[in-house]
Amino acid sequence: MSEVLLDVTRLCGRFLNKRIPTGVDRVSQAYVQHFGNHARAVFKIGNYNMVVSRSGSLKLFDSLLNNTIDIAPLIGRLHHCDCFSALWGHNFAGSFLFNMGHSGLDQNAYQARLKKLGVRPLILVHDLIPLSHPEYCRPGEMDRHLSRMNNVLRFASGVITNSQITLDDLGGFAQKTALPIPPSVAAPLAAAKLPRPSSTRPVLHPYFVVLGTIEPRKNHLLLLHIWRKLIARLGEKAPRLVIIGQRGWECENVVDFLDRCESLRGYVMELSTCSDADLSTYLYHCQALLFPSFAEGYGMPLMEALTFGVPVIASELPVFREIAGSIPDYLDPLDSIGWMMRIEAYAQVTHPYRTAQADRRSNFEPPTWSRHFQLVEELMERLS
Numbered sequence: 001m002s003e004v005l006l007d008v009t010r011l012c013g014r015f016l017n018k019r020i021p022t023g024v025d026r027v028s029q030a031y032v033q034h035f036g037n038h039a040r041a042v043f044k045i046g047n048y049n050m051v052v053s054r055s056g057s058l059k060l061f062d063s064l065l066n067n068t069i070d071i072a073p074l075i076g077r078l079h080h081c082d083c084f085s086a087l088w089g090h091n092f093a094g095s096f097l098f099n100m101g102h103s104g105l106d107q108n109a110y111q112a113r114l115k116k117l118g119v120r121p122l123i124l125v126h127d128l129i130p131l132s133h134p135e136y137c138r139p140g141e142m143d144r145h146l147s148r149m150n151n152v153l154r155f156a157s158g159v160i161t162n163s164q165i166t167l168d169d170l171g172g173f174a175q176k177t178a179l180p181i182p183p184s185v186a187a188p189l190a191a192a193k194l195p196r197p198s199s200t201r202p203v204l205h206p207y208f209v210v211l212g213t214i215e216p217r218k219n220h221l222l223l224l225h226i227w228r229k230l231i232a233r234l235g236e237k238a239p240r241l242v243i244i245g246q247r248g249w250e251c252e253n254v255v256d257f258l259d260r261c262e263s264l265r266g267y268v269m270e271l272s273t274c275s276d277a278d279l280s281t282y283l284y285h286c287q288a289l290l291f292p293s294f295a296e297g298y299g300m301p302l303m304e305a306l307t308f309g310v311p312v313i314a315s316e317l318p319v320f321r322e323i324a325g326s327i328p329d330y331l332d333p334l335d336s337i338g339w340m341m342r343i344e345a346y347a348q349v350t351h352p353y354r355t356a357q358a359d360r361r362s363n364f365e366p367p368t369w370s371r372h373f374q375l376v377e378e379l380m381e382r383l384s
Helices: 009-016 023-038 054-064 072-076 108-117 141-155 164-177 220-237 252-260 276-285 300-308 318-324 336-346 352-361 369-383
Strands: 004-007 039-045 048-051 096-099 120-125 158-161 184-186 207-211 240-244 268-271 289-291 312-315 329-331
Touching: 004 023, 009 023, 009 039, 009 054, 023 039, 023 054, 023 300, 023 369, 039 054, 054 072, 108 141, 120 141, 120 164, 120 369, 141 164, 158 164, 158 369, 164 184, 164 318, 184 369, 207 276, 220 240, 220 252, 220 336, 240 276, 276 300, 289 300, 300 312, 300 318, 312 318, 312 336, 329 336, 336 352
Parallel strands: 004 039, 004 096, 096 120, 120 158, 158 184, 207 240, 207 289, 240 268, 289 312, 312 329
Antiparallel strands: 039 048
16 A cells, blocks of 8 residues: 555644544544554644654554543654654655645645645545535635635545535535546545443433534524423423533524523533543433534434434434434424424333334444445555
């Protein structure tokens, strides 16, 4: 196999800022796990662009796979340790460089650096949401993502997407821009490998989980309105809601609910930090995962829940249908009455809705990383 370089800029930045990994970061970690033993790390921190030596890369990759390690001292020793070398001037002609986190793709200088290295870029495109749903993204993100996708079409040697829906979206974008789409493959993502859950319930009452960064497109506000109504009507018998995820951007209405709505106290729990061990336990014992998003490129929480055998109530999104078929209960993300009825039904252990979903889930075969990387390596062979 040709030498592989892994752009871990996003992962390094995540760990340096002491932020817990999100779905995109977990995908990057899967690439480090798969290719790390015969790859070099590439990253940009501040004004420093680095291609790390093999020995140094092994140390860095090992740190990036351990979510509890502070990598700042390791990064700080880059210029004072023989195991690292600044090799941007070296030519890696024919090598594949994977960019798993969209890092630098909006910058023309990034393309120039890759040309100088002589590598063949393989870009993992996670979604085109900033172009299709800019109202749910940070200000300016649409323009940045437009630059990213234009650059992907212009200089990527190959493209990997997490779903056929994302690949179709990229194809539609390519048609509009009159640019050819590079050789591509849709390679579904596997769920994170979580530790064995504890047998002890983390919440005594029946509870539901919503998992993901708190941001507008995740639709947390719908659930908080529903929970306020459930509490008013059911009192102590109301199920609990566990929100697992960090606070993101432009989510002031949700934050106001969480910080100032007295009626939610004791019924809605917010976990901004959650270890993998705790996540597996919360998922395993919950009544169902709630996934009311307005838009998604894939849906890693859905895949994690189904892999764990946990029921899912989700928005009616094409990508969810692609990766989960008819297993979840699907609802319009604006149908608050429908969501409340399903939540009340799934709070009951023996409700027919739960039984029916368990039957649909009985033959579910989740995507695997081995299949994902088989498809990726087949793409590499096509390009060799």
